[in-house]
Amino acid sequence: MKNLNRRQWLRTAGLAAGAAAFIGPSAVAGVPSFSDYLRKIDGLDLPPGVIKLSSNENPYGPSEKARQAMVAAFDDACRYPFQERVDLTNKLAEKYGLSPDHILVTIGSTEGLKITALTYAIDGEIVTADPTFEAMLYYAEHFGAHIVRVPVKEDMTTDLNGLDRRISNNTNLVFLCNPNNPTGTIVNARELQQFCEATSRRTMLFSDEAYYDYITEPGYPSMVELVKKDYNVIVSKTFSKVYGLAGLRIGYLIARPDIIARLKERQVERTTVLSCHAASAALDEQDFYRFSLQKTNEAKKIIYDTLDELGLKYVPSHANFIFFETGREIDDFRQQMMDLGIRVGRPFPPFRKWCRVSTGTIEEVQQLRSALLKAFS
Numbered sequence: 001m002k003n004l005n006r007r008q009w010l011r012t013a014g015l016a017a018g019a020a021a022f023i024g025p026s027a028v029a030g031v032p033s034f035s036d037y038l039r040k041i042d043g044l045d046l047p048p049g050v051i052k053l054s055s056n057e058n059p060y061g062p063s064e065k066a067r068q069a070m071v072a073a074f075d076d077a078c079r080y081p082f083q084e085r086v087d088l089t090n091k092l093a094e095k096y097g098l099s100p101d102h103i104l105v106t107i108g109s110t111e112g113l114k115i116t117a118l119t120y121a122i123d124g125e126i127v128t129a130d131p132t133f134e135a136m137l138y139y140a141e142h143f144g145a146h147i148v149r150v151p152v153k154e155d156m157t158t159d160l161n162g163l164d165r166r167i168s169n170n171t172n173l174v175f176l177c178n179p180n181n182p183t184g185t186i187v188n189a190r191e192l193q194q195f196c197e198a199t200s201r202r203t204m205l206f207s208d209e210a211y212y213d214y215i216t217e218p219g220y221p222s223m224v225e226l227v228k229k230d231y232n233v234i235v236s237k238t239f240s241k242v243y244g245l246a247g248l249r250i251g252y253l254i255a256r257p258d259i260i261a262r263l264k265e266r267q268v269e270r271t272t273v274l275s276c277h278a279a280s281a282a283l284d285e286q287d288f289y290r291f292s293l294q295k296t297n298e299a300k301k302i303i304y305d306t307l308d309e310l311g312l313k314y315v316p317s318h319a320n321f322i323f324f325e326t327g328r329e330i331d332d333f334r335q336q337m338m339d340l341g342i343r344v345g346r347p348f349p350p351f352r353k354w355c356r357v358s359t360g361t362i363e364e365v366q367q368l369r370s371a372l373l374k375a376f377s
């Protein structure tokens, strides 16, 4: 059996049809798994003293109120988070003016990406921009999905017309990350609205809004508006970024109740009691939210100024990271920055001479500035 994968073995044993329904799709040989992907993101050892600017976290979190809420909930950590999740779902429903049936709290928004792939596209086709946030794509591809990647435009924005041209009868889902990771770009608001409305009449549209809070354009639309109008749209949100709770693994999906019900069938686990309490407190706390945005903008200004000084090209960002052109192979540049005490983001092919760097605290960004000045001296 050594040279047969599980699917081939089942086929030769005549068991494929029945068993496939039972065990689900099997991995595609040679395609990296999601755990390989996670290792690639952050698998490098982080030596003491090295500043981590590689995962777009918010170093100011958790806020004081979120900390207090977790401490107050310690005694309940011996319980499963049934009521806590219901309470948070209700609170989120209220925030968006939707019913609780429109919301699914997930273990980080990554779980939302995974169960969406499982529900809609695991053996099918996903159309998306390239480069973009790969979690859903890697996961689905590993189990046999076909990913149609449409290169971003010259200005690094997502090519909506290009995506539209590649959508076919085979397409199960369009993955749109807006603001996009790693480019930090958003698409034109009117074009976004038109694209999402038209696309969701043809297939499922997934709008990953992990960085929505950082958008600087006033009145920029969230695709939650289309959920309210019953379109085929799933929106994902997270507490990992502006709320500073990445380590607590909590996010949520927003979609029509029938879509949420299907997604829920693929969920087997819940986030934690402490995460729900922290997220709930975070939603109430406007001061920390504003503080996070202000500090991110200050940090971005320092990075922009440094890149301008060095004459390095960058993409103005609507997120908590900046994508810039180093002119050096990213693996070499990453090592060079590690030697200077900073871990920057992973490679984002085909832009192998570009680097994504996250905003840290002002002190961390000042150290990034010194490291960049040294690296390009």
Ligand SMILES: Cc1ncc(COP(=O)(O)O)c(C=O)c1O
Binding pocket: 055, 056, 107, 108, 109, 110, 111, 133, 177, 181, 208, 210, 211, 237, 238, 239, 240, 246, 249, 250, 251
């Ligand atoms: C675009 C995008 N979506 C989703 C995530 C996953 O976030 P989490 O699982 O922490 O909610 C990230 C993380 O960096 C991201 O960049």
